[in-house]
Amino acid sequence: MHRHFGTIGALLMGSAALMFAGGINGLILPLRGAEEGFSSLSLGLLGTGWALGYVSGCLSVPRLVGRVGHIRAFSVMAGLAAVSILLSLLFIHAWAWIVLRALAGYCFAGAAMIVESWINERTPGEARGGVFGVYTMVNLAATTAGQMLLMTGDTGGYAFFVLAAIFYALALLPTAVTQQIAPQPMVAASLDLPALWRNSPLAVVAVVLVGVSNGAFGTLGAVYGARIGLDVSTIAIFMSIAVVAGAALQVPVGFLSDRMDRRFVLLGLGAVAAAVDVTFVFIAPTAPMLVLALASVFGAAVYAMYPVIVAHANDHAPENYFLRTSGGLLLLFGIGSIAGPLMGGLLMNLTGPAGLFMNSLAAHALLIVYGAWRIRRRDAPGPRDKAAFHTAPVGTQTTPQTNLLNPAIEEAPETAARAGSDAGAGPENRPDPQPGDG
Structure with a gap:
């Protein structure tokens, strides 16, 4: 290498x-x-x-x-x-x-x-x-x-x-x-959001909600720190420690999600994040060390969700849909990131600093409720049907081209489609993703 x-x-x-x-x-x-x-x-x-x-x-x-x-x-x-x-x-x-x-x-x-x-x-x-x-x-x-x-x-x-x-x-x-x-x-890659919804409704809903939470925290976390009296040095650590913790947790989370239903892993991460949200909203800690400790737990949970969502969606994606799936999820994450800071800022205006985590709590609670409902609607794929788990850059450090660096995706869909068509197995001969797969 x-x-x-x-x-x-x-x-x-x-x-x-x-x-x-x-x-x-x-x-x-x-x-x-x-x-x-x-x-x-x-x-x-x-x-x-x-x-x-x-x-x-x-x-x-x-x-x-x-x-x-x-x-x-x-x-x-x-x-x-x-x-x-x-x-x-x-x-x-x-x-x-x-x-x-x-x-x-x-x-x-x-x-x-x-x-x-x-x-x-x-x-x-x-x-x-x-x-x-x-x-x-x-x-x-x-x-x-x-x-x-x-x-x-x-x-x-x-x-x-x-x-x-x-x-x-x-x-x-x-x-x-x-x-x-x-x-x-x-x-x-051509994106097909309706097909992505048919493939995995949970992935679609979850990635938007994670975008809402992560987008608000990434923008307003520093404002929250300033509003509760943290100095600039502590605010810088507050923001950095969340990202570093999220990056560090991706490997063990990936290991776990490869061995059990990824939806349970996603809901577990959502529950941890929601518990931290509740702490910030109702206890409102101001001691710097406690705030930093909570930020590390929060970041570890929220920044590890995205690759689990991508892996879950790819578990059900037809062959040669991996790039389209990742690109579509990234676009939906961006839509959530557009709404999240707006809602978080509005709540902070109305309720004070805790409004940032009220926004996150609402997003994580909805994720848990919808995820639990989807688990009752569909069985998990077997171990042999699972796609490979890959870590993902945290924050806004990824673009559709990042997915092309993924070794599991050697060809873009257009190229793969041509190759598959020559062999009589192109996407036109495959069924579209079926509804309710996740």
């Missing part, structure tokens, strides 16, 4: 710079906005704007790359992201920040897709699993480092805005000077 890093090392460096800047950008805005007196609702709309931009980028950037190529498109994305954070410093107003955050989300999704598709083409199938793991860990470490950087200075100044812009600009250098041949245009 190590020999492949010679061809993608520059891309990993660019991705690390992008994620580092994103870590700063995602935390400085809610913290500075809270200091400026922005309402919780307007701060929640920052997350809604980001998710709208992110989903739009995932859907439209492949066409841009097809017109101008990977290198030019990536330069545009990184440059506009740098402009967005600098304009946020010049125009300190809630509505301006919402628009600029949407622009940043669009650029971030586009830049990540370009890097991921490039890595995918430069890495053979047998090495993609290892390369994907390194790529994920690089992104996680860079994002965490960017968040933790805020512990070193004053969020009321301009330094962190400028640093984020600098690293966005640095992100484009590795691809701009690389001597590697640019990859082929991106593969865009």
Whole structure:
């Protein structure tokens, strides 16, 4: 595997710079906005704007790359992201920040897709699993480092805005000077949300609800910390520890879900998250160590749900539907991430800081109730029918192109369909997913 890093090392460096800047950008805005007196609702709309931009980028950037190529498109994305954070410093107003955050989300999704598709083409199938793991860990470490950087200075100044812009600009250098041949245009899988619903109603409902919860926490967690009196250093740890715990729990959760009904695993994670929600809502702890401990449990539960949902949906997906399934779930997760910060911000406006976890509690309670009903409606697949479990990047560190790095998916549906048709076993000769499979 190590020999492949010679061809993608520059891309990993660019991705690390992008994620580092994103870590700063995602935390400085809610913290500075809270200091400026922005309402919780307007701060929640920052997350809604980001998710709208992110989903739009995932859907439209492949066409841009097809017109101008990977290198030019990536330069545009990184440059506009740098402009967005600098304009946020010049125009300190809630509505301006919402628009600029949407622009940043669009650029971030586009830049990540370009890097991921490039890595995918430069890495053979047998090495993609290892390369994907390194790529994920690089992104996680860079994002965490960017968040933790805020512990070193004053969020009321301009330094962190400028640093984020600098690293966005640095992100484009590795691809701009690389001597590697640019990859082929991106593969865009056609999404079929009705078929996804017929395949697994639970996966559809659960991924939207998880998007609601995770999107709200990712945007407003820092605001919650500020509202209950945590200092900036503790807030940075509060946000980072949740993501790190979620990444760490994915392996044991995957091991467990491969050996029992994944729906029980998902409901168990939902129950743990709901218990933490109840604690934050009704006990309202303010002691920093207790808050951090609860955040780690919360993050471990909520950020481990997404890969369980994807694996459950793939358990029932017909052959060659894996990429469509993952892409459809990601789009639905984005829709939940659009609604979550808006609802969380509104509840925080009405009820105070605890409103953030009231929003999460409602989402997790609905997930548990609906999941329990679905378990009564359908038996679990047998061990031999289960798809392979794969960890997934946490937070907003994944795009449809990330799925192409998954070693279980060697071909896009269009390519696989052609190959299957030649053998008389293409998707047109297979039944569509049947209703009620999960």
